[in-house]
Amino acid sequence: MKLTTHLVSAPLHTPFITALRTATSADSLLVELTDGELSGWGEAPQVWKVTGESLAGAQACVEGPIAAALDGLEPDDFTEALRRIQAAVQGNFGAKAAVDVALHDLVARRRGQTLHGFLGSTVSSVSTDVTLSVGDPESLAASAVDRVADGFGVLKVKVGTGDASADFHRVRRVREAIGPEPRLRLDANQGWSRRDAVNAIRALEDAGCDIELVEQPVVAADLEGMAWITDRVSTPILADESVYGVRDLVAVIRHGAADLVNVKLAKCGGLATARTLLELAREHGLGAIVGSMMESHVGIGAAAALVAAYPTTAVNDLDAAWWLRESPVVGGVRYAGSVIHLPTAAGLGVTGLTL
The missing domain is CATH 3.30.390.10 (Enolase-like, N-terminal domain)
Structure with a gap:
């Protein structure tokens, strides 16, 4: 080879x-x-x-x-x-x-075989959320309306920008703009303190913003802090940067630090470890999603094949390649709104480079 x-x-x-x-x-x-x-x-x-x-x-x-x-x-x-x-x-x-x-x-x-077939799946498509870029309340609300019109039913809002009160107002404005049906999830990217996280999440709960989950509210190493938050809010907490490999997930489970885990190939080292993480989460009653970095149709294709074979408990975070003006490869997955269609050709369906 x-x-x-x-x-x-x-x-x-x-x-x-x-x-x-x-x-x-x-x-x-x-x-x-x-x-x-x-x-x-x-x-x-x-x-x-x-x-x-x-x-x-x-x-x-x-x-x-x-x-x-x-x-x-x-x-x-x-x-x-x-x-x-x-x-x-x-x-x-x-x-x-x-x-x-x-x-x-x-x-x-x-x-x-297709890659998803090799992993044991006959599913031909999977769904993804879409992330809204950070902005002021009105620009966020406008983007949210546009993404719903594009066919996305699950929107992820980036928070943790240093002002928890401002985060609250941005999220509330997005919910007002899109109405009650689209799901909203938040990603703090480790940007809140413990108390800011609890205060912001409780305020959103009290305001009826119907937040599906909050991702990585505090710094990755603060599992005690994340457990403290998880115990004090009703909204599910998703661990992302806190979990790279199996030992990390075991630590999250032992601390009761989160309700779900975000598994990413570029964070855990590939499909072999990702499959173990998804199985471990399921065995211990944790929810899971498969996420992505800013990747092309190659990385997203592999993650989508994993999801097809190992169904997760919530819509996955695989919109990265949707943001590309054009794919750097020939073939592979394709987007239709929030739906990622898996290839029918063998493997990932990629046949070469375009860029």
Whole structure:
């Protein structure tokens, strides 16, 4: 098997603004794993503010220790290859995820199966929410109305901008603008204090804003704080940055820190670990969604295939590639409003690069 890396920068049709950053493009390392005439694809997005990983670091990791670990193996050595990918280096979860997904894609192609079929699913589509960029109350409300018109029934509002009272007014204005039916979920990106989180969530509950869940209200390491919040509000709490791998999820479970977990391939290291996390959450009564970084149709295709085979308890957060002006690859998943249609071609259905 041969590993090749491709640096891509895909422009967004609209700037994506959060409390952490403003993005105008999705910058990723695409990994191509080739065996004969067949290639499998994977993706490592650049996520400085979350995982701390860069494209240069991911490229060095893939072309260096991971490539060396896979040297001499064949696609049929699937389980051993997955083990070696994870053992090749510490951290570098995006790089590991890219090669893990590329290997899954390649093996599925060799068997003439779609990736979701290889994972055990006959589902042909999955649903996603859509994130609203950070803005003032009126611009947020206008964006929310537009996204509902685009066919999205679940909207995610970024909060945690440093002023919990302002966050409350923004969210309440969005609910007023869209009416009672679309679901609203919030993502604080670790931006609240414990008390601000409880005060803001209770205020939204008292105002009848009907919030589906609140994602990562406090800093990732503060599991005691997140448990303190979970115990004091009725709205479900979703752990995101607090959970990378299995040990992290075990700690969340032991602390009673959250009601749900957000599983992301670039955060946990690929499909193999993601499947374990989803199974572990289910066994311990936690809800789950599958999320994404700012990724292209490659990363989103892998995440959507995972969701098809491992149904989650809430609508997933897979809108990242919807923001792209055009896909950097030929083939793969496609969006129709909130619905992501999975490919009928083998593997991820990706046949090459467009950018």
